[in-house]
Amino acid sequence: MKKVFVTSMAVALAMSLIVTACSSTSENGQNTAKPTDTGKQASELPKTKVNATGFPISNENIQLSIMVKKAANQGAWQDLWISKHLEEKLGGKIVATEVDDASWNEKKNLAFAAGELPDFFMTNSAFTSNDVLNYGQQGQLIRLNELIDKYAPNIKKFLDANPDVRKSITDPKGNIYALPGVNPVKREASIGRYWINKQWLDKLGLKMPTTLDEFYTVLKGFKEKDPNGNGKADEIPASGSTANPLSMIVLSALGLVEGSWNGITLDKSGNKVIYAPEQPEYKEYLIFMNKLFKEGLIDPEYYTQNIQAYRGKAQQGLVGFFFDASPVLSVGAEKYTDYPSFPPLTSPQNNTKMWPVQRIVTLGGLSSMAITSKNKNPEATMRLFDYAYTPEGGMSIRFGPEVGVLRQDAGVVKNSDNTWQFKAPADIDSYTYRSKFVTNMSLTYTDQFSVSNKEAPDSIFLTQNIVNNQIPYGKPIYPNVFLTAAETEKVNKIQTDLKTYAEQLEAKFIYGETPISKWDEYIATMQKIGSKDLVDVYQAAFDRWNK
Numbered sequence: 001m002k003k004v005f006v007t008s009m010a011v012a013l014a015m016s017l018i019v020t021a022c023s024s025t026s027e028n029g030q031n032t033a034k035p036t037d038t039g040k041q042a043s044e045l046p047k048t049k050v051n052a053t054g055f056p057i058s059n060e061n062i063q064l065s066i067m068v069k070k071a072a073n074q075g076a077w078q079d080l081w082i083s084k085h086l087e088e089k090l091g092g093k094i095v096a097t098e099v100d101d102a103s104w105n106e107k108k109n110l111a112f113a114a115g116e117l118p119d120f121f122m123t124n125s126a127f128t129s130n131d132v133l134n135y136g137q138q139g140q141l142i143r144l145n146e147l148i149d150k151y152a153p154n155i156k157k158f159l160d161a162n163p164d165v166r167k168s169i170t171d172p173k174g175n176i177y178a179l180p181g182v183n184p185v186k187r188e189a190s191i192g193r194y195w196i197n198k199q200w201l202d203k204l205g206l207k208m209p210t211t212l213d214e215f216y217t218v219l220k221g222f223k224e225k226d227p228n229g230n231g232k233a234d235e236i237p238a239s240g241s242t243a244n245p246l247s248m249i250v251l252s253a254l255g256l257v258e259g260s261w262n263g264i265t266l267d268k269s270g271n272k273v274i275y276a277p278e279q280p281e282y283k284e285y286l287i288f289m290n291k292l293f294k295e296g297l298i299d300p301e302y303y304t305q306n307i308q309a310y311r312g313k314a315q316q317g318l319v320g321f322f323f324d325a326s327p328v329l330s331v332g333a334e335k336y337t338d339y340p341s342f343p344p345l346t347s348p349q350n351n352t353k354m355w356p357v358q359r360i361v362t363l364g365g366l367s368s369m370a371i372t373s374k375n376k377n378p379e380a381t382m383r384l385f386d387y388a389y390t391p392e393g394g395m396s397i398r399f400g401p402e403v404g405v406l407r408q409d410a411g412v413v414k415n416s417d418n419t420w421q422f423k424a425p426a427d428i429d430s431y432t433y434r435s436k437f438v439t440n441m442s443l444t445y446t447d448q449f450s451v452s453n454k455e456a457p458d459s460i461f462l463t464q465n466i467v468n469n470q471i472p473y474g475k476p477i478y479p480n481v482f483l484t485a486a487e488t489e490k491v492n493k494i495q496t497d498l499k500t501y502a503e504q505l506e507a508k509f510i511y512g513e514t515p516i517s518k519w520d521e522y523i524a525t526m527q528k529i530g531s532k533d534l535v536d537v538y539q540a541a542f543d544r545w546n547k
Contacts, residue, residue, distance in 0.1 A: 050151070050379040056091025057383045063093045064381065065118040065374075067111065069126075070098040072308070073432065074440040081400050082439040089387055090380065112140055119375035122385070123441065125365030127178055129482050132169075132367050136177035137485075141370045142378060144176045151379050152386035155179065165360055167545065168480045169367070178367035179385060182360060187466035189357040189474060191259040192248040195327040195339040195465075197320045200227035200235075212253040212288065212347040219297040222320035237320045238292070239299035239310045244323035246298065248356065250288055255350030256281035259358075259477035262499055264538045266478055271546075273478070273539040275531045277502040283519055284349060286509040293510055303507050326431065328458045333429040336458055341465040344473050357474030366480045395420075400438035422456050430456040481541040491537055494530035501529060 050058050068077060077083050077096035087094050097118055099107045108126070111117055112135055135141045148155050159166045162182070170176055201208065201218065204225050209215040219237035221227070228235055240246050251258050258265045258276040265276045276282055292298045299310065313319050314330040324330045327339035344353040360366065369385050371378050387393040395412065399422050403411035410425040410433060424430035483491060505522055508514035
C-alpha cells in the first residue's frame with residue numbers, strides 16, 4: 001500500500017482543521033459557512049479585457065502567478081519551453097512558485113492558511129477532494145461553473161460528453177472548483193507497473209510466473225543461482241520503495257484489489273466498501289511477505305529507502321523484480337527492453353487474474369487546475385485552461401513543440417498521413433528530455449492526438465506491456481468522491497491514526513517483529529480506532545456517487 005510520510009499527513013490534517021474551525025456546520029452535515037473576504041466569486045472581481053477567441057488571450061500584458069510541482073528530475077519553470085509558450089498564448093507573464101514534489105501538500109496547505117496564494121494552480125494532482133471542498137467553501141478557490149460556460153467551450157464539450165467526470169468534480173452543492181487532467185491514453189488506467197529481469201529468467205531456465213507460488217520460485221532462483229554471473233551473492237530478487245509498493249502484486253493475486261492510499265476499497269461485487277488492511281486476504285499477504293523477508297528475497301531497505309536509492313541498485317543490474325512507472329526510469333535507455341511485465345498472478349485463494357484500474361483515467365488528477373480568489377483575471381485564466389483541452393494545447397503541454405524549435409533532432413513530428421510521433425534526442429530518453437527542457441506538466445486532456453500517436457520506442461514498449469498484461473484484467477477501484485463537512489470531520493478524527501497504525505503493524509508483521517498470531521488483537525485495535533466508522537462514511541459517499 002502506498003505510504004505517505006506521517007509528518008506531511010499531520011500538517012495536511014492540521015491545515016484541514018484550521019479551515020474547518022473557521023466554518024459552521026448545519027445539522028445535516030453540510031458546511032454552512034459564508035465565504036470570507038478572500039472568497040470573491042468571479043463576478044465580483046475586476047474585469048480585464050479578454051479576447052473571446054484567438055490568441056493572445058488578452059492584449060493588456062496580464063501578469064499571473066502559478067504554483068506548480070517540481071520533481072527532482074525536472075528543469076526550472078523559467079527554463080522550460082512550456083512557460084514561454086503559455087505566456088505567448090496568454091499575452092503576458094506567468095511567474096511560478098515551484099514546490100518540491102515531496103513537500104507539496106505541506107507547502108500548499110501553508111499557502112492557503114497564510115492567505116499567500118498564487119493566481120492559479122495548474123499542476124498534476126494539485127488537490128484532494130477534501131482540499132477542493134474546504135478551500136472552495138471558504139472562498140479561497142472560486143466557483144468555475146459560469147466561467148466554463150462563458151469562456152471554455154472545449155471544457156464544456158468535454159464535460160458534457162463525460163458525465164462521470166462531471167459528477168466526480170462537482171461538489172454536493174453543484175459547485176465546480178477545480179478541473180481535471182483526464183488522459184485518454186489506455187495504458188494510464190493501470191495503477192502500479194511492475195517489471196522483471198527477463199535475462200535472469202532465461203539464464204536460469206525459468207518461465208514468467210503465473211501464480212504466487214511460481215513468483216516465489218522465481219525470486220528464490222534470483223537469490224540463490226547467481227543470475228548476473230559475477231560469482232557474488234549480490235542479487236536483490238525484489239526491490240522498490242513504499243512509493244512503488246510490492247504489496248499490489250501479492251494482494252491482487254490473493255483476490256484483493258487495493259489502489260487507494262487510505263486502504264478504502266471495494267469487495268469483489270464492486271458495490272460494498274471494505275477496509276483492505278482488515279481483510280483475510282490481507283492477512284495472507286502479510287504471511288507471504290514475511291516469508292519473503294525471512295528468506296532474503298526482498299530488499300531489506302524496502303521500507304526505508306526512497307525511489308532514487310532503489311533505482312540506483314536497478315541501474316547497477318542488481319535487481320530482478322521491481323515496480324516503477326517505466327523500466328527506462330530504473331535501468332536506463334539501453335537496458336529497458338530486458339525488463340518486460342507479465343499478467344497479474346493467481347493463487348490457491350483466488351483463481352481470477354485482476355489488477356486495479358482507475359474509473360476515470362487521469363494523468364494529472366481530477367483536481368489539477370483551479371483559480372484562487374487572489375486572481376484579478378479569472379476570465380483570461382479560464383481561457384488558458386480551455387486551451388489545454390484543445391488538440392494543440394494538449395499536445396503542447398504534454399509533449400512540447402515540433403522538431404527544430406528546441407533541438408533539430410527532437411520534438412513532435414507531424415506526418416503526411418495525419419499521424420504524429422515524438423522524436424527523442426539520440427543522447428537522452430524521451431521522458432528525461434521532456435522533463436528537463438520541455439514541460440513539467442503531466443497533463444493530457446484530449447484524445448485527438450493520442451489515437452494517432454506513433455510513440456517513441458521506450459513508450460511503445462511501455463504501452464504494449466501495460467495494455468497487454470494489465471488492462472485486460474482491470475478492476476475499478478473506489479472512485480473520487482466528495483465528503484460532507486460532517487463526514488470530513490469524522491474521517492479526520494480517524495483516518496490518520498488508523499493509517500499510521502496499519503502501516504506500522506504492516507512493517508512489524510512482515511519483519512517478524514509482531515507474530516501473525518497477534519492478528520485478532522490487531523483487528524480489535526483497528527476497530528477501536530474507528531475502521532467501521534471510516535467504512536460507513538465512504539460507503540455513504542460511494543452510494544451518492546453511484547446514483
